[in-house]
Amino acid sequence: PAGGATATGAMSIVSPAAAPPPDLPVLTCPRRPNLGHEGRPIMLRANHFQISMPRGFVHHYDVNIQPDKCPRKVNREIVETMVHCYNKIFGALKPVFDGRNNLYTRDPLPIGNDRVELEVILPGEGKDRVFRVTIKWVAQVSLFALEEALEGRTRQIPYDAILALDVVMRHLPSMMYTPVGRSFFSSPEGYYHPLGGGREVWFGFHQSVRPSQWKMMLNIDVSATAFYKAQPVIEFMCEVLDIRDINDQRKPLTDSQRVKFTKEIKGLKIEITHCGTMKRKYRVCNVTRRPAQMQSFPLQLENGQTVECTVAKYFLDKYKMKLRYPHLPCLQVGQEHKHTYLPLEVCNIVPGQRCIKKLTDMQTSTMIKATARSAPDREREINNLVRRANFNTDLYVKEFGLTISNNMMEVRGRVLPPPKLQYGGRVSSLGGQQALPNQGVWDMRGKQFFMGVEIRVWAIACFAPQRTVREDALKNFTQQLQKISNDAGMPIIGQPCFCKYATGPDQVEPMFKYLKSTFVQLQLVVVVLPGKTPVYAEVKRVGDTVLGMATQCVQAKNVNKTSPQTLSNLCLKINVKLGGINSILVPSLRPKVFNEPVIFLGVDVTHPPAGDNKKPSIAA
Incomplete structure (x- = not known):
């Protein structure tokens, strides 16, 4: 029939399955022929710290959280609350979680292969938030198989085990610090490196679990990135617009000033200061063209009538607050169609927001100067990081039976003679x-x-x-x-x-x-x-x-x-x-490799910045 094929009755016809494509041969890289002997031997210290691990299994579970639009930080809070509330399921276990879908435990949960759905309540500002968390067993992950591969008894490295170890090592730092990609940052203490324009340098550390030729290693390095300074929005605006004293700004912002300010603050989170201890947070979606004394919105009165009211008058009537800067614009926050306006003077920049916008040339130059380190200084800082982190007292690391060396790995290198x-x-x-x-x-x-x-x-x-x-x-x-x-x-x-x-x-x-x-x-x-x-x-x-x-x-x-x-x-x-x-x-003195025509190809991978889920990694 013209409308497409139809079927009647309970019988269904199943087409024979197409023949599966033939298996492609697996590419195996040739083994290294030897360790080399030319040059002068030298002992080197690498910023890798050896991980000792047990030979057993860890258990992998898939976690699904609804609603699913939450950031990783909130997901971690949900899982932590769940573990404390459902003692019958988790008991004394200390699961680790990657902030998305993967949860690992040292011993199996008493749920078998069943899918378990749990309700978790997080206290919110105003009202509690309810989440539904579904847990399903995925697989047993063998640490023994990983050790066999590292010691050369099997060729295939089980990357599921490496991922599990990485989640274990990152679980506690992810809750204590601000994670950015594979790095962790904390607010400046004992140092201050302003970049201008409301931005500053935060120092932190990069951490990742890596397989080596004989053992698993924890790679630690110092890192730095730009964050927005936690400060009143008025001060942020002054930094962005190069206004030395807010009292000098007696007129409304010009169009060019407003555009520049909007470009910098749009997308940032702010918190309000005029409601006592309830510092509600919003995301900025725009900056108003009109100042607070002229910007109006539809206000619904108690009798149900709607009248137009300016932001300045609303704050005077509602909070008995006469604005100090009624000639400055307002921030439009939340969803644009809801018309929620806040005067600049009742808003602060929320701390811990990484700057993903491009730095200016001057900011880049300042960043390079602030982060440049000699090799001995960098080594000293990394050792201090490891000492402060004290991984072996981390309850989650102990739960999975891991031990991390406090000393950098020493490896033998060779200084090759320079070519003439x-x-x-x-x-x-x-x-x-x-x-x-x-x-x-x-x-x-x-x-x-x-x-x-x-x-x-x-x-x-x-x-x-x-x-x-x-x-x-x-x-x-x-x-x-x-x-x-x-x-x-x-x-x-x-x-x-x-x-x-x-x-x-x-x-x-x-x-x-x-x-x-x-x-x-x-x-x-x-x-x-x-x-x-x-x-x-x-x-x-x-x-x-x-x-x-x-x-x-x-x-x-x-x-x-x-x-x-x-x-x-x-x-x-x-x-x-x-x-x-x-x-x-x-x-x-030319090496033998040049006896015949030869070409050297350099290959590298460029990754997008942390948090950018749209751009791909590019190998070239």
Whole structure:
């Protein structure tokens, strides 16, 4: 029939199942042939701490919480409350939970394979919240199988056991600190690193369970990230808008100020201060265009009548509170259609909110300075972290029979001899053509590239304004670059065929097209940039992917004040871009792997920031 196939009666027809696809061969990586012997032996300390574990099983349960829109922190509260309330099921057991669906116990729960549904009540602000928690047995996880794999008796590592251990190690820190990805943070105590714009640096620690060649390891490292400072919203606004004193802001915010403030505070949680001990929390969805003395909303009176009332008048009538800053806007909180408005002065930024918005260049610079550590300092901080954490007194770690070493793992390393580099050019003595790196550094003075390119047709495009980089600075830069490049065996002959000023990324493509069509033999475009700018990305897009033109960017500050070191580094990059060879390994000492053509592929994985569930991890 036209409407599709129909069936009558109780009989149903089952199509024969399609043949399953053939099993694909499992890829097994070749075993490591040996541990290597070249180089000078050295003892190293790695920030890994050995985990000793029992040989038995742990029991894995699936947990489903309804309603299911709760953040991990609330889910943990629900499970903790459940464990304390249902003594018949959990008894003296101390389950661990990952904040989503996975719960592990040392001994099995007395529920068999049945699905158990429990009611959990959390006290809330105003009224209690009721949740339904369903628990279902999933599997027995073998720690013995994990030990067998680590000691090389089986090839397959059971990752379900590693996940279980990771949940055990993270359970207590997740309740004590603010988790961000694999790191834990706590509010600053004894230090203060402001970033400006209402943001500050929080220090914490990264923790993860990792398999090694012989035992399970706990990897610990120091970490830092940006959080929003817990402070009154008025002060937050002043930081964002660079207002030194709120009393200087006697007028309403301008449109540009309001847009900037909205961009920073939208999505943040605030808590109210005008209702005594009940500090109810809201999420900001907008900032009003009108100030509190003009922003109105429909107010329902006791007689059922609805009238328009301003926020300032409502606070005066309801709370006997005359606003100090009625000329400032309100925060719109909760759902937009509900029209809930709060004056800035009755709101505080809730502590413990990580900043996921992009840091400014200045904030990034401050962050790097605040977090830079030498290796000995970092080692000292990690050891202090482990001592303070005192993992072996963690009741959940003890419950599962784990013991964590207090000492960093010592491993044997090898310092390989540095490769000898061969240079070329006009230098006559053989010794002068070779360089031996020392501590990763070598001296190129008096040496020329193994194969230097001769540059005859080149251009300069200056995207810094003329008042910042004057013509005489460009001329001096050209002369100094030619001198250094000539010494390096990559002569830049004659003046640039083109030297013009430009502004903005939209001028890059037309200028480059003109250069390509006008100067057929053009080899290189030197681009002067005014600091960090979108011009750089456009130069590389057009040069590398559209027109196929070699480009070398240089910062305006390095043009105005030239240094031989910077110019030498520029020459190293330019020579390779134009097909030259800077140096080679001395042929007589070249490793055997280079006897035939060989290519090295570097592979890395870039992960999205913690909490970003939309962007994928990218391997490249």
